[in-house]
Amino acid sequence: MVGITREDRDSLRFLWVKDLNTEPVEFEKLRFTRVVFGVTSSPFLLNITIDTHIRKLQEMEPVFVDKFLRSMYVDDLTVSLSNVDSAYEFYEKSKQGLSEAGFKLRKFMTNSRQLHERLSIEDIGDMGRDHKVLGVLWNPGRDVLIFDMRSIIEETEKTMPTKRGIVGIATRFFDPLGMLSPNIICFKILFQILCEAKISWDGELPEELFVHWTRLLKSLREFKPIEIPCSQGNGANILSCSLHGFCNASLKAYAAIIYLVVRTEVGHLTKLLCSKTRVAPIKSITIHQLELLSALLLSRLVNTVTLALSSELMLRKLFITQTRR
Incomplete structure (x- = not known):
């Protein structure tokens, strides 16, 4: 535990009941002498x-x-x-x-x-059992990251199809690597549609949007746990590594994705590293502007990945954007 200097302990004072059986109840002032869990600092x-x-x-x-x-x-x-x-x-x-x-x-x-x-x-x-690494399930025996949405699916089945319920489900996904991006972005798009339609937080969905919701439920029910191998070289001697980034956009959303291509003595290995998605702004903009936003998203994602891997690997980079004439 981390101690608090004496001159700062007055900032962590609290009241303590001396004896619950006395009338009136007497309190005494105490001070924490160690860093308290839950304090902002x-x-x-x-x-x-x-x-x-x-x-x-x-x-x-x-x-x-x-x-x-x-x-x-x-x-x-x-x-x-x-x-x-x-x-x-x-x-x-x-x-x-x-x-x-x-x-x-x-x-x-x-x-x-x-x-x-x-x-x-x-x-x-x-x-032999799964452990959480920064919030993501990891099985050390098989060395895989596990993305399992069964608990979210069960919760979704019980959720009322309202604006409040939908945003609650969307925030339950924890996906720092973007492995579940295709699923999560659908909930975000639906939430944006509800905002544009000015649906109240607890109001019933119109028939068209209710159909949209049921389709999302159906796709979730078909989801099976994803296992992502952690090792990027499969034990072989690594000769070179390169990052391959892609970005694209539609009128509803835009995205960026990065793959790591590893060249070893036994061949090439391609691994999905991460992805990011964003819902298109409510304010109407052109597809060309959205594609520029996707390129910006990719550049920021590349900077994050490069910073994380630069001390471990010598990286070459290749980025591809798709534009329309």
Whole structure:
């Protein structure tokens, strides 16, 4: 836990009941001495504390520190390394670096059974079951990310087909990589149609829009869980990598998508990395303007992907846009 300096503890005062059996009830003023979960500044305080202690190793271990800080998100550490020995070395340095600050890293999980056997038994989780990595299900045994919408489908079946219900379903999708973009964008388009039609939040849908809703339900019922392999090289020696980006637009929406093409000693592998979609603005604009918006969306997505992968891979880039004359 992260301590609070004495001069700042008055900002975290609270009332505590001394004895519930006394009349009248007496209260006493207490102060938190540790960073409180839920306070607006708490995530920042946690991040800056971890950052400060890890940077103490900067002079001796610059490569490790850079990789650690790039792989840390709030209190989750997600890192990829090329072999078991380097992964185990990173594990030991991480534990040692933060233990000096009183932090105990735990719940380590890996897709390597060999590495799993080398980790301390008190630090590891169950390799055979699914785990959440930044909100996305990951099965370490098979090394796949899993996108399963069964709970959302069940909730959708119970939802009243109103504007409020539809936007509630649309916000339940958690898809940071854009693997479910074709499904999610349909809900966003329908919500925009409802806004244009000035349908009230809890009003019944007109027949035409109700038919639209039932079609969405039908497509969701046919959805099966998606499994995305995490490995981008299948263990083969990687010779080169290139990003291939595509973007396009229609009058209803526009999108961008990026593939990673890996050339290895045994051939080429193509992997879907991520995608982004946007609903077209309500204000009427031309298809050419929408295609420019899709190109802008692609350029921003490329910057994000390049920043994430540039320290791991040497990347070449190829981008394709589709325009109409």
